[in-house]
Amino acid sequence: MSGAAVDAASGAPRRGEPRPKAAATNQQLRQQAVDRMIEAAIALIAVKGAAGLTLVDVGRAAGYSHTLPNYYFKSKNELLRQAYGRSVGAFRRRSGAWRRQALRAPVRDDALFSTMLAYVHGGCADPAGARAVNLIAAEAVTSLPGLLPEVRLQNERMLALLQDRIEAGACGTGAAEAPASIEALLVLAALRGLVSQHLLGVPAADVDAAVRMLHGFIEGGPAGGRSAA
Template sequence: MERRTQQERRETTERALLTAAADLVVETGLRSVTLAEVGRRAGYSRGIVTHHFGSKQALVSALVRASQAGFVPGVDEVAPGLERLLVLVERYLGAVGRIGSLSRAFLVLWAESVASPELGPLFRERDELFRADIVADLEAGRAAGDVRSDVDPPVVAAIVVAELRGLALQYLVAPDSIDPATAGRALRAHWQAVLS
């Protein structure tokens, strides 16, 4: 049997802890997340959670970053510009229909961030980065002549983020109310028509 390196063991433990934290968030929100409960749920002690993350805030911050990473597959393979934005819009909503507990936890925490002094700054930063990526795509699209010159990139970016997150939350609350893949295709067509 092949022995795992210390780094591989650390990554496995962190994944288990983040998954346990995500499950707790999805079940009952942030209030249920304690270092002790995360450790118990993952099959470890509270001490291992403290060792890996140090605090609840650091754990939640790591959970948010981990849940957002790789949510929309293949977007990074498309060059910046209008097509990349359209791929993002369509695949984001397509991914919503297949999300696991990490991504569900992200959306639950995002909704909770409205009234949370712990989460508010973290999600303002994440949303700012998300909007900045969209602005960069719009500016690249304008430079290439694919996006109309009268488009206001920051305004469009804010609307796109609101649409994507809002539709994702709607799906989580009432899965029968929306088919994410169909919504993704419709939103892609909408933005192509509006921006071109």
């Protein structure tokens, strides 16, 4: 029997030939199922909110048994926590990618200004994800208090980033009149409102103009805001 025949009979690849890919492990299959259910949850939350979501709905929407979400997540609160974290993480990656791309273009290299624009564009690029994040955050304050720790953590991180940007570029009368922490609070509230306006149908160009004006107010007070627009 030739060597080639032996190889064929044994099922082993001949010398120099690539080995076939190993079958997905149980861990990989588990992660795929978890990912599909989280994405299904995000899509459902964007349509019907978080409070009305059920694990049964998620299992069916993901194409699995209606009992599988309960097996993997154990509770609705844990599924919502992971869905919120997934949406926030995706938003940050989109915003970061937009900011890096924008800084390569011939636009002014201002850390606060580019961060503000990146926030808006990151939110507007994924309407379903933005709606899911906003709905979970809103319902955490009302009907889903178990999610408050996670929502507060993400909120504090964004406020800290904006405060850092404001302090790094502090100049003009606007920066001198108010603490950076207060300015960061106002900026974040305004940016969230702009994303919501975009979801309601306000053109992206108007949102960008609003960001420029808001940045002008922070940089130099009302006069700066009018000139920036």
